[in-house]
Amino acid sequence: MSKLVIEGSRTLRGELTLHGAKNSALPLLAASLLGDSPVVLTRCPPLSDVAASVSILRHLGCEVVTEGDCVEVRQGASCRSDIPEAQMREMRSSIVFLGAILARAGEAHLCFPGGCELGPRPIDLHLAALCQMGVTVREDGGTVHCRAPHGLHGATVTLSFPSVGATENVLLAAVLAQGETVLCNAAREPEIVDLCRFLNTCGARITGGGEGVIRIQGVRRLIGCRYEVMPDRIEAATYLAAAAVTGGELLLRGAQPLHLSAVLSVLEEAGCALLAKSDTVHLKAPQRLGRIRTVRTMPYPGFPTDAQAPIMAMAAVADGTSVFIENIFDSRYKHVGELRRMGACIKTEGRVAVVEGVKRLSGAKVSCTDLRGGAALVVAALAAEGRTEIDRLCHLDRGYAALEQGLCSLGACVVRQR
Numbered sequence: 259m260s261k262l263v264i265e266g267s268r269t270l271r272g273e274l275t276l277h278g279a280k281n282s283a284l285p286l287l288a289a290s291l292l293g294d295s296p297v298v299l300t301r302c303p304p305l306s307d308v309a310a311s312v313s314i315l316r317h318l319g320c321e322v323v324t325e326g327d328c329v330e331v332r333q334g335a336s337c338r339s340d341i342p343e344a345q346m347r348e349m350r351s352s353i354v355f356l357g358a359i360l361a362r363a364g365e366a367h368l369c370f371p372g373g374c375e376l377g378p379r380p381i382d383l384h385l386a387a388l389c390q391m392g393v394t395v396r397e398d399g400g401t402v403h404c405r406a407p408h409g410l411h412g413a414t415v416t417l418s419f420p421s422v423g424a425t426e427n428v429l430l431a432a433v434l435a436q437g438e439t440v441l442c443n444a445a446r447e448p449e450i451v452d453l454c455r456f457l458n459t460c461g462a463r464i465t466g467g468g469e470g471v472i473r474i475q476g477v478r479r480l481i482g483c484r485y486e487v488m489p490d491r492i493e494a495a496t497y498l499a500a501a502a503v504t505g506g507e508l509l510l511r512g513a514q515p516l517h518l519s520a521v522l523s524v525l526e527e528a529g530c531a532l533l534a535k536s537d538t539v540h541l542k543a544p545q546r547l548g549r550i551r552t553v554r555t556m557p558y559p560g561f562p563t564d565a566q567a568p569i570m571a572m573a574a575v576a577d578g579t580s581v582f583i584e585n586i587f588d589s590r591y592k593h594v595g596e597l598r599r600m601g602a603c604i605k606t607e608g609r610v611a612v613v614e615g616v617k618r619l620s621g622a623k624v625s626c627t628d629l630r631g632g633a634a635l636v637v638a639a640l641a642a643e644g645r646t647e648i649d650r651l652c653h654l655d656r657g658y659a660a661l662e663q664g665l666c667s668l669g670a671c672v673v674r675q676r
């Protein structure tokens with residue numbers, strides 16, 4: 259099994275350019291199904307989740323050519339309506355294909371994404387919204403069968419929680435539906451704005467992306483386009499935490515500071531000096547970080563759940579007690595046990611984690627429990643004294659492109675052993 263071997267306690271210094279955002283690239287790839295001429299996505303990050311989306315598109319009948327960070331999708335004449343169970347299970351975000359397949363094929367047969375390393379991942383909000391748009395849903399032996407016998411039509415849909423996935427599925431189903439859809443309590447994440455911008459570039463008529471109410475006027479067809487995926491704000495948060503934890507200095511290029519404001523204010527609270535310009539963020543960390551009082555994960559523009567674990571690793575060596583409250587997922591503290599093996603002092607109860615900063619962490623053999631939990635271990639290992647070996651890298655490879663190259667370019671000592 260391959261592993262990352264990290265020799266810690268080296269100060270990170272230098273500059274990095276961000277990759278495209280995984281959480282945007284995946285819905286954009288699903289949305290590419292909807293056009294009737296080729297779509298070219300640039301700055302598409304080379305990740306295993308992107309490769310999984312490409313396999314799904316090929317299964318659905320598309321021709322997909324990948325070259326570097328550029329992915330070209332040529333839609334097939336017809337679109338299949340199923341995704342094989344293995345592909346659904348490989349990537350939980352595959353549920354974002356539901357709205358797109360329904361719009362293209364008029365029906366979709368997908369197995370439930372089921373639970374994952376973050377706890378149960380229900381899709382009730384997605385299904386309830388689609389039902390309001392003319393979809394009938396039947397569940398049978400772990401598979402959900404969705405049909406729109408009379409086509410999809412617009413509706414006023416109110417989400418009881420601003421779910422990112424449900425917002426994406428409603429957008430994908432609504433762009434080619436008959437009439438207007440008004441989506442209330444929509445997710446406001448920057449990745450939603452990116453999806454709306456992409457769809458509008460393809461000819462959709464969407465207003466309000468990034469706001470609580472999104473209006474989608476259905477159109478008859480979408481055309482292809484060339485589109486650059488937005489930069490990855492979670493990759494940015496991870497590198498900033500990595501530089502901060504080593505007392506380092508980092509210039510991130512391609513960053514959108516506005517997307518990072520909740521994370522930047524936490525870094526500032528910990529004592530980092532930050533300078534944000536239109537598309538760069540510069541961080542200079544103190545010798546010893548200060549505590550962060552309380553981090554509450556919330557829907558955007560609140561603190562992102564995806565940055566909770568890497569920032570917790572940073573708090574683990576800060577001076578004082580920091581508190582985390584995870585409000586999005588039930589089971590997002592799996593990395594805590596691994597951080598403890600490295601000497602961190604963290605107690606959890608339900609949604610709360612209390613982190614007593616320690617003077618130093620020490621290298622250990624640890625395992626990635628999930629994607630962002632893996633990133634937390636990398637951050638901790640960079641700060642730790644001695645050598646850390648991190649295995650189960652499949653999790654990290656889902657979401658971080660060329661991680662060890664990026665860190666090594668900043669002066670870290672990180673080697674992947676196969």
Ligand code: UD1
Binds near residue numbers: 380383384420558
């Ligand atoms: C979530 C994050 C997103 C992140 C992604 C990957 C939020 C609001 N969303 O998106 O920023 O990039 O994980 O880590 O931070 N839920 C239901 N029923 C549903 C759908 C969701 O109960 O039909 C619940 C989930 O159990 C969870 C919460 O809503 O507690 C967040 O769900 P959602 O935003 O849909 O999750 P993702 O789309 O995976």
